[in-house]
Amino acid sequence: MGRLDGKIALIVGGGADGPPNAGEQLSIGNGRATAIMCAREGAAVMVADLNLALAEETAAAIRAAGGIAHAIACDVSREEDCRRAVEETVARFGAIHLMVNNVGIAIGGALLRTATDQFDRMYTVNLRGQFLTMRYAVPEMIKAGGGAIVNVSSLSAVMAGAGIAYEATKAALLGLSRSAAVRYARDHVRVNTILPGLINSSMVRREIGDREARVAPRIPLGRQGTPWEIATAIVFLLSDDASYITGTELIVDGGLRAGEGVRRRDADR
Numbered sequence: 533m534g535r536l537d538g539k540i541a542l543i544v545g546g547g548a549d550g551p552p553n554a555g556e557q558l559s560i561g562n563g564r565a566t567a568i569m570c571a572r573e574g575a576a577v578m579v580a581d582l583n584l585a586l587a588e589e590t591a592a593a594i595r596a597a598g599g600i601a602h603a604i605a606c607d608v609s610r611e612e613d614c615r616r617a618v619e620e621t622v623a624r625f626g627a628i629h630l631m632v633n634n635v636g637i638a639i640g641g642a643l644l645r646t647a648t649d650q651f652d653r654m655y656t657v658n659l660r661g662q663f664l665t666m667r668y669a670v671p672e673m674i675k676a677g678g679g680a681i682v683n684v685s686s687l688s689a690v691m692a693g694a695g696i697a698y699e700a701t702k703a704a705l706l707g708l709s710r711s712a713a714v715r716y717a718r719d720h721v722r723v724n725t726i727l728p729g730l731i732n733s734s735m736v737r738r739e740i741g742d743r744e745a746r747v748a749p750r751i752p753l754g755r756q757g758t759p760w761e762i763a764t765a766i767v768f769l770l771s772d773d774a775s776y777i778t779g780t781e782l783i784v785d786g787g788l789r790a791g792e793g794v795r796r797r798d799a800d801r
């Protein structure tokens with residue numbers, strides 16, 4: 533018996549846009565790992581992505597393993613696409629109970645290295661898109677008797693260093709989640725946020741390459757996380773195991789944030 537048996541899930545940003553790990557066929561990112569794990573736990577999964585081919589790849593992997601999945605093109609910067617992703621999920625599977633907002637891009641840099649149009653793009657993709665998918669999904673979840681949403685933020689929501697627009701949008705996502713969580717708790721819709729630390733995901737391999745040797749010494753657990761470790765945490769928050777958890781933030785970072793003070797003390801010695 534799976535923890536998400538009978539549930540219908542929409543994973544927004546469920547492709548994996550980047551090269552696979554050496555020796556692996558399928559590239560795995562946080563979104564794809566989450567979609568696959570939701571299906572393994574018994575959910576029927578709608579995989580939405582800007583790049584339909586990447587969404588199809590995820591859906592095909594799920595079906596090849598005996599799960600239920602369908603793919604849809606969706607650019608979260610377009611309101612019409614957000615509405616359609618929710619509507620198509622309901623039309624195809626009969627309802628929507630679970631949603632993961634995994635889309636997140638990183639453009640620009642520090643304040644003086646971020647152009648206004650880059651900031652606008654970051655806001656549109658990393659925050660407005662999540663507002664829109666929730667705006668369309670929550671009424672459907674209420675109709676279905678309840679649901680759960682996980683928004684994928686970042687440790688950059690609470691720590692500087694990744695660029696002003698990324699940090700600002702990821703921090704704002706905490707507020708977006710909290711606000712919806714409190715307002716719709718009585719409707720049995722739970723909303724939580726996950727804050728991944730340094731993860732060896734498709735996004736990182738595309739943008740940065742292999743950073744393991746460089747970053748591992750900074751991380752108390754001594755290595756980057758895997759997308760599967762993010763997916764596990766997301767599935768927990770989606771499942772009834774988290775029935776009393778809403779409006780909160782779960783850091784999954786191998787101790788990176790907790791270890792910051794330790795590193796400073798070491799430097800003082």
Ligand SMILES: NC(=O)c1ccc[n+]([C@@H]2O[C@H](COP(=O)([O-])OP(=O)(O)OC[C@H]3O[C@@H](n4cnc5c(N)ncnc54)[C@H](O)[C@@H]3O)[C@@H](O)[C@H]2O)c1
Nearest residue numbers: 545547548549561562563582607608636686731733734735
């Ligand atoms: N890897 C890390 O170290 C790390 C750390 C903290 C947070 N995160 C967060 O994890 C998420 C990404 O993880 P991933 O590994 O799945 O990355 P990914 O880039 O491989 O996958 C995200 C998917 O989103 C899609 N996408 C991009 N723009 C879109 C748009 N406008 N509309 C719809 N889909 C769009 C891409 O095509 C891609 O398939 C982001 O929210 C990111 O901020 C990652």
